[in-house]
Amino acid sequence: MKALDDVTILDFTHVQSGPTCTQLLAWLGADVIKVERPGAGDATRKQLVDKPGADSLYFTMLNHNKRSLTLNAKHASGRQILERLVKTCDVLVENFAPGALDRMGFTWERIQELNPRMILASVKGFGPGPYAECKVYENVAQCAGGAASTTGFRDGPPLVTGAQIGDSGTGLHLALGIVAALFQRESSGRGQRVFAPMQDGVLNLCRVKLRDQQRLDAGPLTEYSQYGEGAPFGDATPRAGNDSGGGQPGRILKCKGWETDPNAYTYFITQAAVWEAICEVIGKPEWKDAPDYATPPARLPRLNEIFDAIEAWTVTKTKFEVMDICNPLNIPVGPILSMKELAEEPSLRETGTIVEVDHPERGPYLTVGCPIKMSDSEVEVARAPLLGEHTQEVLREVLNYSDDDVAALIESGAV
Numbered sequence: 001m002k003a004l005d006d007v008t009i010l011d012f013t014h015v016q017s018g019p020t021c022t023q024l025l026a027w028l029g030a031d032v033i034k035v036e037r038p039g040a041g042d043a044t045r046k047q048l049v050d051k052p053g054a055d056s057l058y059f060t061m062l063n064h065n066k067r068s069l070t071l072n073a074k075h076a077s078g079r080q081i082l083e084r085l086v087k088t089c090d091v092l093v094e095n096f097a098p099g100a101l102d103r104m105g106f107t108w109e110r111i112q113e114l115n116p117r118m119i120l121a122s123v124k125g126f127g128p129g130p131y132a133e134c135k136v137y138e139n140v141a142q143c144a145g146g147a148a149s150t151t152g153f154r155d156g157p158p159l160v161t162g163a164q165i166g167d168s169g170t171g172l173h174l175a176l177g178i179v180a181a182l183f184q185r186e187s188s189g190r191g192q193r194v195f196a197p198m199q200d201g202v203l204n205l206c207r208v209k210l211r212d213q214q215r216l217d218a219g220p221l222t223e224y225s226q227y228g229e230g231a232p233f234g235d236a237t238p239r240a241g242n243d244s245g246g247g248q249p250g251r252i253l254k255c256k257g258w259e260t261d262p263n264a265y266t267y268f269i270t271q272a273a274v275w276e277a278i279c280e281v282i283g284k285p286e287w288k289d290a291p292d293y294a295t296p297p298a299r300l301p302r303l304n305e306i307f308d309a310i311e312a313w314t315v316t317k318t319k320f321e322v323m324d325i326c327n328p329l330n331i332p333v334g335p336i337l338s339m340k341e342l343a344e345e346p347s348l349r350e351t352g353t354i355v356e357v358d359h360p361e362r363g364p365y366l367t368v369g370c371p372i373k374m375s376d377s378e379v380e381v382a383r384a385p386l387l388g389e390h391t392q393e394v395l396r397e398v399l400n401y402s403d404d405d406v407a408a409l410i411e412s413g414a415v
């Protein structure tokens with residue numbers, strides 16, 4: 001048994017945002033039928049290719065546990081097949097450019113005529129408004145959603161982050177909307193539209209920065225390093241470097257080996273409740289009671305000095321030694337882990353968060369498995385499908401086409 005057994009998804013997604021969503025639904029047990037253009041497929045199959053001739057990691061790592069059906073949506077017979085799939089499936093997920101699905105003949109009105117229980121779930125770059133018609137990729141969403149203006153250092157340009165909050169983040173939002181719509185359909189009997197704009201998803205993840213925007217009205221943001229540095233605040237939430245963003249100040253600090261290892265760093269949080277333990281560990285016991293250091297408000301203007309003193313200690317230890325010493329004292333710290341270290345971490349292999357998958361074209365590769373663990377709906381990560389691998393199977397099994405029908409459809413170029 002899987003959580004989404006008996007749910008069939010017509011997966012009209014491509015690149016990253018939509019595929020992230022449908023991959024999650026597949027891991028939760030849905031039958032995901034990915035529709036791809038004959039001969040080409042999802043453009044990511046052949047992007048960032050590392051093994052000539054094989055599907056890329058870009059594609060394979062976003063499309064596990066799906067079936068691939070090739071179908072030309074602009075061919076009359078292809079459109080008929082799509083109509084039959086709309087009648088049969090529970091959810092249509094798409095992240096085409098604005099208007100593309102309508103141009104294929106599948107407006108929301110038409111979809112409802114074909115199947116009133118159908119849930120139509122879409123990702124677009126922007127919601128209604130001046131940019132509704134724009135095509136959008138990850139970094140555009142990060143910039144338009146407020147992440148870039150608040151990431152980086154005060155004296156440097158805006159920065160994008162490696163976490164794909166625009167694509168994968170929006171895919172997550174969409175998946176939640178789909179599951180909620182499936183739940184609501186149980187009582188209403190009706191499908192509905194689920195819409196997740198990437199700008200909105202990024203802004204949702206930057207919620208604390210809009211919090212700070214409003215706090216600026218009440219004066220400088222005292223937990224930001226720039227407050228202690230005496231730099232004036234402007235009229236918008238500034239970039240805060242590696243400041244913690246919460247009520248407990250934190251920084252990234254050097255550890256032993258930083259001169260040669262770009263990831264020999266730790267995140268260190270000066271949790272108020274364990275201030276005395278921090279003072280002991282870093283060899284500053286006199287700071288426990290000194291009026292300039294003993295309370296969180298007294299420390300705020302001197303965070304640079306305090307973190308310099310902590311770093312003078314962390315730099316004598318490896319990032320893992322810092323963990324080993326601080327964790328028993330309830331001092332929150334975290335090593336900066338590289339992708340290499342994560343890929344090799346045994347505990348992540350054991351929980352299925354890092355999985356090795358075999359692929360007929362590529363051989364074995366690593367992927368990130370399902371990050372949601374459910375006690376009654378276990379996930380087995382299956383390799384991504386080859387282009388059109390399941391075309392005949394889907395036509396026969398899901399739509400009951402005969403062998404002769406399937407042969408004629410292949411001959412016509414519709415699939």
Ligand code: CAO
Pocket residue numbers: 014015016017018035036037038071072073074095096097098099100101103104123124125134135136137138167
């Ligand atoms: N059969 C026939 N035609 C098909 C087809 C199929 N199976 N699958 C796709 N097509 C057609 C579409 O109908 C569309 O045709 P028209 O423009 O003539 O209507 C065409 O292929 C291209 O679709 P597209 O505009 O979505 O693709 P693109 O590569 O030009 O743009 C992207 C890509 C991602 C910028 C755009 O899809 C987009 O903005 N999507 C919404 C936002 C989003 O999800 N972005 C995240 C992507 S990951 O970074």
